[in-house]
Amino acid sequence: MTEPGIDRARGVLYPQRLPRFTRLEPSGEASALVRWFWIPQWDLPAGAESRQPVLAYPAANLVVDADAVSLWGATTRLSERVLRGSGWAVGALLRPAALARLHDAPSDLVDGHLALEVPGLRAAVAAAMPDAEAASHVLAEWIVSRVGAPTPEGRLANAVSDLLMTDASILRVDDAAERLRVSVRTLQRLAHRTVGLSPAAMIRRRRLQEAAQRVRDEPDTALAEIAAELGYADQAHLANDFRAVLGFTATEYRSAH
Incomplete structure (x- = not known):
């Protein structure tokens, strides 16, 4: 079910440039911790790239890709994602209740990010791809177990x-x-x-x-x-x-x- 008032296209400045892109609703306990999961997948010709300027929501994202698990803070300026070759990412737009438990100083993350050492999570999400729904469930389970119920x-x-x-x-x-x-x-x-x-x-x-x-x-x-x-x-x-x-x-x- 779509959350009232939240438009998942808002902030994407050039929607026509998006690669294969899936957005999924959280369910159960994860719904208090995640607004939605976003999963881009791309396979571009050699030398080609896809640039997507994004005016992001004022919130943090937990992102898993083939190489790392990263926690990205809220942004105060335009950001740009540049895609090349082939790849995927599974991201969770975090609600404040989750971010406050994942990082003790969210203001230090603004316009920046940090790598999290969670190799088991990266491997589990990678094993679930390219099934976007299965991968989002893996990430949801980790967030719920790591964060717990909101205070x-x-x-x-x-x-x-x-x-x-x-x-x-x-x-x-x-x-x-x-x-x-x-x-x-x-x-x-x-x-x-x-x-x-x-x-x-x-x-x-x-x-x-x-x-x-x-x-x-x-x-x-x-x-x-x-x-x-x-x-x-x-x-x-x-x-x-x-x-x-x-x-x-x-x-x-x-x-x-």
Whole structure:
């Protein structure tokens, strides 16, 4: 079942460039720890490459491929995945309750990653491939066994992330604090401990993801209208956000599609 408010295409700036790509829902205990599993598989001709700029969700990913198990922190800028030759990866978009148990300082992981020494996990996932569903089950079982059930703080952190990542009506941190019935300070400290980003940064990322998707998919909608509906001060504010994070303007992005 698809989680309300979560769009799995959001943040993928050029969907037509994707290789074979599978996204799967977690089930059971894993659903409190993982938003979804993503599994790309590719086999490119010699010398060819596939480049995919990604405006990622404000969350961490646990990624297993043929060579390593890596924990990737949330990002504050555009990232790019470059695929060559043949290969695969099995990734889990982690919920805050899981990240807080896998790393004690998520803010140190922002815009970076670290390798985890889990050779048994890598071998088990590799043995399950190319069956994406079987491989995701292997990774889910490891996450559940390693992390355990969410703590009360983890459940609150999940609720914070769900709200900031999905609710377009939340434009200010004060709005989120009021909705969740906690103080702004509590919200800020919780996001820092479990995601590594501020609540304001998470709101800005969700809004820019929504803007990019609408600019691409609604060619007849004026940019000024999109800016106003998403809470930007004006079209110039939208343009500045695009340029600062993506490196190009909304007009240039629309023209590319």
